[in-house]
Amino acid sequence: MKNIAILGSTGSIGKSALQVVEKYPERFRVVALAACKNHELLLEQIKRFKPEVAALSDPEAARALSGKTVVPVLSGEEGLMKAATYEGASFVVSAIVGFAGLAPTLAAIRAGKDIGLANKEALVTAGDLVMSEAGRYGVKVLPVDSEHSAVFQCLNGNGGDFRGDIILTASGGPFLGKRAEELEGVTAGEAINHPNWRMGRKISVDSATLMNKGLEVIEAHHLFNLPPERIKVLVHPQSIVHSMVEFPDGSIIAQMSVPDMKAPIAYALSWPERLPGVIPRLDLTRFDGLSFSKPDTGAFPCLLYAYRALREGGTMPAVLNAANEAAVGAFLAGEIGFNDIPAIIKETMALHARRDLIEEKSVIEADSGARKSSSELIGKIRDKRRKIF
C-alpha cells in the first residue's frame, strides 16, 4: 500500500491521479489532498477518498471548506507546505500548475518523499536545485508528463549510461500548419481547443505556442541529464508516440499509447511495476499513418527561446517561465494577442541580466523581476490595443 499526497488535486492531472487511485484501491491510498481554491470539488474528493488532511492555499476557500468536513483543513502557503510534507505520505504527486509548484515540491523532497512530478515549472525554473536536493535526500523524481514518462519507459534498463538522444514529440497544437500572420487574430477559445488532449487552460495555450514543448526540453535536460543538443523535438499530430530514445547504434525505442494521462500517472505511482488495464489498448490499425515533421519555429518561436534559456542557464529559464506565465495569463484574459506571447518572452529575456542560480532566492528574484518586466510590456500592448479599438 502506497500512501499518497496529491498537490493540485482539483486540476486536470490531480483528477486523473485520483481516478488511478480509485481503480487500484489495494495499491494506493490518498492521505493528503491539496488545491488552490476549488473548495467545492475538494469537498467532494474528501468525501470520496477520505484523506487524513486537506489543504487550500487560498485562505478564504479554506475557511469555506473547514466547516463542512471533519478532516482538518490547512490553509494558505503554510497549509500547502504541510500537505506536501505530511508525514503519513511516502509519495507526493506534484500537480500544481506554474511557478507556485516549486516550493511545495522542494519541501516534499526535503521531507524525503518520492515525487511524481507533473508540475513542469519546478524543473524549468530550478532544475539543478531540485535534482541535487533529490540526490541529497535520496528521493526519486518520477516524471508524470506523458513525454518524459515515455522517455523514462524507453530507457528502462538502459538509463544508467545512456549516450544517445531523446526525441520529444509534440502534437503541434490546434494551430499546426498556420503561418505567423494567420496567428495574429486567434482567440483564447481557439487556443485552448487542443486536438488530442483535454488539459488545463494554461498548458493548452502553451501547447498552442509550442512553449509547452520548450518547457519539456528544459525538464528533460534535468530529468535525464542530457545537454540541449541531445534533446530534439518532432511534431507528431496523432499524439500516439509519446516520445522516443535514439541510441548511438542507430536504433530508436518509442513509447506509444492512446493519449490518456492516467497511463503516465499510474506508471509513476507503480514503477517499476506496471498495473493491468490502466487505459484502453491502442489499436494501431485505426490510424491512416503516424507522421513526424520538424517544428515550425518561424511561426512558433517560443521553442527557440526555451532552448536559448536552457543554453544560457542560471536564472534565464526562470525568466522564460515567468514571462510566459504572465503573457499567457494576459492572452487568456483577452489583453494581448497570440503573437504577443513570444514577443513578450523574447523582450523580457533580453531585459534580464542572467545570474547563476545558487539558491531558491535567486529563482524567486528572477521570477519576480521577469513578471514585473512582462507586466509592463503587457500594459503597453494593452494600451496600444485600447487606442486602436
Place this chain on the structure above:
Amino acid sequence: MKNIAILGSTGSIGKSALQVVEKYPERFRVVALAACKNHELLLEQIKRFKPEVAALSDPEAARALSGKTVVPVLSGEEGLMKAATYEGASFVVSAIVGFAGLAPTLAAIRAGKDIGLANKEALVTAGDLVMSEAGRYGVKVLPVDSEHSAVFQCLNGNGGDFRGDIILTASGGPFLGKRAEELEGVTAGEAINHPNWRMGRKISVDSATLMNKGLEVIEAHHLFNLPPERIKVLVHPQSIVHSMVEFPDGSIIAQMSVPDMKAPIAYALSWPERLPGVIPRLDLTRFDGLSFSKPDTGAFPCLLYAYRALREGGTMPAVLNAANEAAVGAFLAGEIGFNDIPAIIKETMALHARRDLIEEKSVIEADSGARKSSSELIGKIRDKRRKIF
C-alpha cells in the same frame, strides 16, 4: 575481444555479420567461417578475416578451396559441426538457411557457445529442444532476426516477468494488397523482389507468402516463452517499426530503425552494450506516415497454418517447415505456382500424424516424412501443369 564463428558466412546474414566485425575490429575477431558451397567467396573472406579454420559442407567445394589457402579447410557435415563447436570461439552466429541449420546450432549450444540466432528453422522445428538445451548448458540465445531483436530490445529490463503481448510487424512483402486470384500467375522473380529488405531468395519468397512471419511467430513463442494468442502480427509496409511489446497497462514499446540487418546483428554481438554508429540514423520526417493493418490471411493463409502448427505443437511445426521449404524450392524452380505453396503446406500437415517431440530423431523423421509428402504433391502439380502447357 569476442571470438566468433560464423556459420553461413557467404549468405546474406553472414556477409552483414562480417561487415559488423570489420567495423569494430577492437571488439570482434572471426576465428571460424563455414558455408555450404560458395568456395570463391569463402576464399575472399578467409583472405580478409584470417580465421583459424574454415568449413564447407559440400565436399567438392571443400576440395576446390583446400589447395588455395593455408587455413585448414574442414569438409562435409562433420566439418560444419567442427566449425560450430570450434574451441577458439565463444560466440556462434548461426546463419545457415533452412533445416540444415538445426544440427550445427544444437552442437554449438552443447559446446557452450552463446548463439546469435539468424537461422529460423532451429527454433521452428525444434524450439523446445533448443531452448531447453540452451538452459541446460547455460548459453544465451540472442535473436538476430530484426523482429525478435526488436522485441528483445523493447523488453530490455522488463523481460523477466513479462505479461503482455508482442506485436511482430510484417512488411507485407511485394504482393501486399493483392487478392488470392491475382497471385495465381506471379513469378519467382516478382516474389523475391522485396520492397524494403535485400535478403536471400528463400526468405524473400517466405516474406511474400507471409510464411516468414508465421515462422517468426513460432520462433517468438520459444524465445520469449509466450503462448500463441499473445503473439500478434501487424502489417507495416514501411518496415521501420521492427516489432513492439504491449504491456498490460496499455502502453506499447516499439523499436524502430532503418531496415538494415547490421543493426540486429551488432546488437546480438555486443549485447548488453550498444555500439556507436552501426547503421545510419532514422529520419522519421522522411515518411508520409507509418501505417499498420491486419494481415490478409485469406490471400496469405501460410500465417494461419503456422499458428495452427504452433498450437498443435510436437512434430507439426517441423512438418510445416519442411513442406514450406520443399514448396518454396519448387516455386523458385518454376515447377509450381505461388498459391500452390500454401496448398502443399496445408495438405502435407493434414497427411501428418502429429507426435510429441522428444528427441532430435523425431524432428528428423517428421522433416523427412513431410518432405516426401510434399515432393509427391509437387510432382502431381508439375505433371498437371505439363499437361496444360
